[in-house]
Amino acid sequence: MKGQSTVDVLAPARLPDAARLLAAGQVVAVPTPRWYMLCARAADLVATSAVFRAKQRPSAKPLLFLIDSPATAEALFDLSDDARLLAGGLWPGDLALRLPWKADAETVAAVGSPALVGCPDGILGRLVALAGEPLVAAVCSISTPAASERDHPALTVDQVVAFGRATGAGIAAVVDGGICPQGRHMTIVDCPAGAAAHLERKGTVHARAVEAALTPPGGPHVG
Numbered sequence: 660m661k662g663q664s665t666v667d668v669l670a671p672a673r674l675p676d677a678a679r680l681l682a683a684g685q686v687v688a689v690p691t692p693r694w695y696m697l698c699a700r701a702a703d704l705v706a707t708s709a710v711f712r713a714k715q716r717p718s719a720k721p722l723l724f725l726i727d728s729p730a731t732a733e734a735l736f737d738l739s740d741d742a743r744l745l746a747g748g749l750w751p752g753d754l755a756l757r758l759p760w761k762a763d764a765e766t767v768a769a770v771g772s773p774a775l776v777g778c779p780d781g782i783l784g785r786l787v788a789l790a791g792e793p794l795v796a797a798v799c800s801i802s803t804p805a806a807s808e809r810d811h812p813a814l815t816v817d818q819v820v821a822f823g824r825a826t827g828a829g830i831a832a833v834v835d836g837g838i839c840p841q842g843r844h845m846t847i848v849d850c851p852a853g854a855a856a857h858l859e860r861k862g863t864v865h866a867r868a869v870e871a872a873l874t875p876p877g878g879p880h881v882g
Contacts, residue, residue, distance in 0.1 A: 666688075666819065666820050666823050666830050666831070666832060666833055667831065667832040667833075668816055668820075668832070668833055668835050669832050669833065669834050669835065670834075670835055671782055671834060671835070671836065673834075674782070674785055674786055674789055674834065675789060676832070677689070677786055677789075677832055677834055678786060678789040678790050678791075680831045680832055681698065681699065681700050681706075681786075681790055681794065682700070682790070684699075684700070684703050684705060684706050685699075685706065685829075685831035685832070686698065686699050686706060686709050686710060686713070686828065686829060686830050686831060687699075687786075687830070687831055687832050687833070687834065688799050688813070688819045688823075688830050688832070688833040688834070689782060689783045689786055689796075689833075689834050689836075690781075690782055690783070690834060690835070690836025690837070690839055691753075691779065691781060691782075691783050691836075691839060692753070692781065692839060692840060692841045692863070693753065693812075693839060693841045693842065693843055693844070693845065693863060694798055694799065694800075694812040694813060694814055694839045694841075694842060695798075695799040695812070695813040695814070695815075695816075695818070695819050695833065695836075695839060696723075696783065696796040696797065696798060696799060697710050697713060697714070697796065697797050697798075697799050697828070697830065698725070698783070698786070698794050698795065698796045699794065699795055699796075700790070700792065700793075700794060700795075701724060701725075701767045701769065701770065701792070701793040701794055701795045702767070702792065702793075704768070704769075707722065707768075707769035707795050708769075709828075709829055710722060710769075710795065710797055711769075712828075713823075713826050713827075713828030713829065713830070714797055714798075714800070714801060714802040714805075715801050715802055715805035715826075716797065716802035716805075717802070720802065721769060721770045721771035721774070721775065722769050722770050722795040722796060722797050723755060723770070723775050723776075723777050723795060723796045723797060723845075724767065724770040724774045724775060724776045724777070724793055724794075724795060725776075725777050725778070725779060725783070725787050725793060725794040725795065725796055726776060726777070726778050726787065726793050727778065727784075727787050727788050727793075728750075728778065729743070729746040729747060729750055729778065731778075731793070732746055732756075732758065732776060732778070735760065735761060735764050736758040736759060736760055736761060736764070736774070736776065737758070737759045737760070737761050737762075737852040738758065738850070738852075739850050739851065739852055739853060739854065739855075739856065741850055741855060741856035741873055742756055742758060742850035742856065744872055744873050744875065745848060745850065745856065745869065745872050745873065746778070747872075748871070748872030749864060749868065749869070749872050750778040751778045751779055751780035751784050752778070752779070752780055752864060753779075753780075753845050753846060753862065753863040753864050754777070754845065754846050754847075754848065754864045754869070755775050755776060755777045755845045755846065755847045755848075756775075756776050756777075756847075756848055756849075756850050756856075757773050757774070757775050757776070757847060757848070757849040757850060757859060758773055758774055758776050758850055759772065759773040759851065759852050760772050760773070760774065767793070767795070769795050770795060773849075773851075775847065777796075777845065781836075782834055782836050783796070786834070798812045798813075799812060799813040799818075799819050799822055800812040800813060800822065801826070812842065813839075814838055814839045814842055815837075815838050815839075816833050816835050819833045820833065841863055843862055843863050844860060844862040844863070845860075845862045845863060845864070846858070846860065846861060846862035846863060846864035846865075846866075846869065847859040847860040847862065848869060856873065
């Protein structure tokens with residue numbers, strides 16, 4: 660993977676090809692409404708290490724853990740009542756939940772503990788489903804503090820290709836989703852076990868949507 664100079668551009672109809680590349684241990688760039696993300700199999704230590712290297716990202720800064728459904732979150736993580744409300748109301752989508760692993764779960768080193776967990780929609784969500792297992796992801800850009808003023812998240816295929824060429828990232832393919840329009844971070848909500856959820860970072864999912872999801876049907880208004 661390291662040093663690969665060419666990046667195959669795939670139409671969205673070729674998502675099965677992207678899934679096969681991931682299964683073979685490759686890194687693939689995938690569009691979201693926010694920006695392009697570097698993706699790899701969560702269980703593949705070599706591939707996840709390649710994502711860290713490409714981004715010049717400290718190993719102490721975990722990657723995003725991507726799953727296919729709230730049911731998978733139930734199987735792996737210790738979900739509070741608030742976490743279940745948020746997953747039920749806002750997944751799939753641009754919301755990430757910080758979740759503690761279950762005591763008997765096999766944790767993933769690249770995502771740390773608690774893990775930052777997403778259940779994406781759109782092209783990325785379809786790829787996670789095709790992969791049939793969790794993926795890890797990170798923004799297609801140099802990570803801070805290594806980033807310069809010119810290192811911006813990739814919003815187009817050309818920017819992904821330029822990032823791969825400049826960094827020797829070893830990106831096997833990029834799925835062409837056109838121009839990513841939002842250019843903003845996901846919303847993050849911390850969901851500790853047995854405690855109330857709290858908004859950790861504002862982003863593409865509005866704080867009022869988080870508030871609404873945390874209000875049970877027929878329950879009192881929160882806030």
